[in-house]
Amino acid sequence: MAPPHVVDDQVRQRIVVQDEIKQKQTYERGYVPMDFTIKEIRDSIPAHLFIRDTTKSIMHVVKDLVTIAAVFYCATFIDTLPSLALRIPAWIAYWIIQGTVMVGPWILAHECGHGAFSDSKTINTIFGWVLHSALLVPYQAWAMSHSKHHKGTGSMTRDVVFIPATRAYVGLPPLEKAAQDEASEQEHHHHHESIFAETPLYTLGSLFFVLTFGWPLYLFVNFSGHEAPHWVNHFQTIAPLFEPHQAKNIFYSNCGIVLMGSILTYLSMIFSPLTVFMYYGIPYLGVNAWIVCITYLQHTDPEVPHFRDNVWNFQRGAACTVDRSFGTIVNHLHHHIGDSHQCHHMFSQMPFYNAVEATKHLKAKLGKYYIFDDTPIAKALYRNWRQCKFVEDEGDVVFFKH
Known part of the structure; x- marks a missing residue:
């Protein structure tokens, strides 16, 4: 039989463990959910920032299309370069630049789906359908599923995309068992992922796969x-x-x-499939990679909580998105979808060209609930992919773990 003082220590230790488990089953990290109403948040932003200007929106489309045409025109001279040593880097530069620029119309079509492009539903539909179809995105279908994402952001049950896996789903033992297990420090190495999955090579390979094929797979x-x-x-x-x-x-x-596919098929017959792939196909893959990267980093981060139904509401979920700067040029080309995303989630019908100014007011209102991460994009992508593996099966507010 153990001495009395040893028994007492064991009891105290068990109570501490149970208290820690109970805390994790409510609000992890002592997080206190935001209590602002959506009206209070909206009232903190000047009313004129919610006014949509159709002409201004169309001018953004014109600017994007002119930029794409200019980059395309420059690319037509690549094959006239005198050596392969010059042509290869020139093509790579074209693919990177054009893939980045083509994200602009993608974002504008996305704004149409929210009704933020114009007060006219017809104009929104025409511009959104044309721009998204040109980038092989099913405009109406994705707009409807994306709307559900906005209505349930941050919820473990209501959201339709970027839903964290749970501890049980990834094959880890229950939290109580893990907490009482003397070898709990090693628990993350005993689930279904192999040791190889922890290597940088595996991380980079899986990231490349998701960035390349994640969007069409979705x-x-x-x-x-x-x-x-x-x-x-x-x-x-x-x-x-x-x-x-x-x-x-x-x-x-x-x-x-189908229409866009037919156009690409026709152009392939006229100019060859390789030509279409070089001028459109590879930049299109670049657009997909950008979209996956942007949206993943907006909703996946070690500092972003997720809510269960009894504590979730729209504004709490909308606030749990991350603003990031992709650099001045990329932010401009992408219509600031990266560095004003929390505002976009709060008020998706606000015109995109006012979101940066509105974000300043939003930040002042939300205070600690405004999330901005200045980690370099490549580093944040790598870090989040490795660290944001699962959340607990229980708990009102949960955070990513690995």
Whole structure:
């Protein structure tokens, strides 16, 4: 039998462990959810910033298309360069620049889907459908699923994309068992991932795969979205993404994809598939990589909490998105979708060209609940991919762990 003082120590230790577990099952890290109402937040932003100007929005489209055309025109001279040593880096430069520039129209089409481009629903639909179809995005279908994402951001059950895996889902033992296990420090090395999964090479390889194929996989098989009992995609009316009465919109989206596919096929017959791939295909993959990178970093970070239903509300979820600067040039080309994203989530119908100014007011109002991360983008992407693995199965407010 153990001496009395040893028993007492064991009891005290067990109580401490149970208290820690109980705390983690409520608000991890002592996080206190925000209590501002959405009206209080909106009232902190000048009213004129919510006014949409259709002409101004269209001028942004013109600017983007002119820039794309200018970059394309410059690329037509690449093959006239005298040596392969000059042509290869020139093509690489074109792919990077054009892929970055083409994100601009993608963002503008996304704004159309929110109704932030114009007061006119017809104008929003026309510009959004044309721009997104040109980039092989099913405009209406994605706008509808994206709307659900906005309505449930930060929720463990309501969101439809970027939903954290739970401890049980990744195959880890329950928190109580792990806390009482003398070898709990080694627990993260005993789930289904191999030791190889912890290596930098694996991290970089998996990141490359997701950046390259993550977007089309999301459209076709709901990659990174919520689990569903059957195959879910953006091209047919299957719940929970869509309802049967939305079939007409899905049809219009599919028509846009078919039309753009036909145009690319025709151009391939005229100029060769390789030419189309060089001028459009590779920059298109670059656009996809940018979109995955931007959206992943907006919603995935060690400092971002997620809420269960009893403490979640719209403004709490919207505030738990991350603003990041991608550099002055990229921020401009991407219409500041990266460094004013929290404002965009709070008020998705606010015109994008006012979001930067509105963010200053939002930051002043939210205080500690405004999240900005100045970690260099490549470093943040690598860090978050390694550290944001799962959240606890229980708890009202949970954070990513690894």
